[in-house]
Amino acid sequence: MKEISNNTLEKISQQYSTPVYVYHAERIEFQYNRLKSAFKNVDVQLHYAMKALNNINILKLMKNMGSGLDAVSIEEVELGLMAGFEPHQIMYTPNCVDFDEIISAVEKGVVINIDNISILEQYGAKYGSSVPCCLRLNPHIMAGGHSHISVGHIDSKFGISIYQLRHVQRVVESQGIRVNGLHMHTGSDILDADVFLRGADLLFDAAADFPELEFMDFGSGFKVGYKEGDIVTDIEEMGAKISTAFNEFCERYGRKLSLWFEPGKFIVSEAGSLLVKANVIKQTTSTVFVGVNSGQNHLIRPMFYDAYHHIENISNPKGTTRLYSIVGYICETDTLGYDRQLPEVREGDILRIRNAGAYAFSMSNNYNARLRPAEVLVKNDNYYLIREREKLQDLLVNQIELDL
């Protein structure tokens, strides 16, 4: 698959100015197809975790490839429906929401995933056996990586503990609830198939108590490379191992079920770049800073998760390599990259920040009254503006100006 050329990126930065997010449609398609085809002889269904990147054009791209959606709020459910998804293609996996929100989701006809016994009881009382639901279980498998993104451990707020299964069964039986799926999502950054399989085994065991299952959903956590030498999930190996284990399980269960996943990062991370401009070069006693026209307001992952995002100077790729720290313009220590070797950066150069497809624009904000960037989609060697840069008036949209 051909990468977007620096030439195209420079054209985009000239036409739409910076900062600007650029997404590569072919890369998204490639990742989707690669993941999908890693599973053999199973009915695998991918539900794209739309919280990673939810521009409506990206959602439509997913829909055209045959993906479903994983939505974590009623607003995401509504956006998914607006993008043209059928309700049954949307998995709604909320956490700590008001029961009214779950009622709205049932009314819209989407697949409901319940992660709390109190909610399950309310669900049973209201719907009995009339509307099935999936159960989000927490197998307490520790995914590797940063503690903020491990959600399967014992202190996690996510899911119903596997140790509470007996209680779950009693609620389900007494209220006649139809459980159509079992779900787990152990968090981002799962390194190998064996971690998955340990969690999967627990779900396979739990399945014996739920005779009406239609699917098993193993969430996500597929790791992509952010820098050279990073350990990444071996998708093909994982796909083969999980497919085998799943087919053996279906055999024992007595019926073929569908196998669901909810990838976010794996599908869109590498497809996105944030283009920023070097505003100033600032030499201090210890460091040469490149101050850019962006910061934690547009890309918070480096500060929030300590994430590494590779940075390139696309305006001077052949320049002499020098050592820089790349920082934002926000009144916070918003370092985008420490001690990076870059071809000499001159004021006005365009820097490309990689892996900015997932949890990048979708986590952006207006801190310091800064405006959110534009978004551009590159597809078949053409590029399209898919979101305008915010305007100053946007900051006042919901404010009520009074003369008090």
Ligand SMILES: *Cc1c(COP(=O)(O)O)cnc(C)c1O
């Ligand atoms: C965030 C999330 C995902 C996606 O995780 P990635 O690491 O981006 O693939 C999947 N399922 C649920 C329930 C999530 O909250």
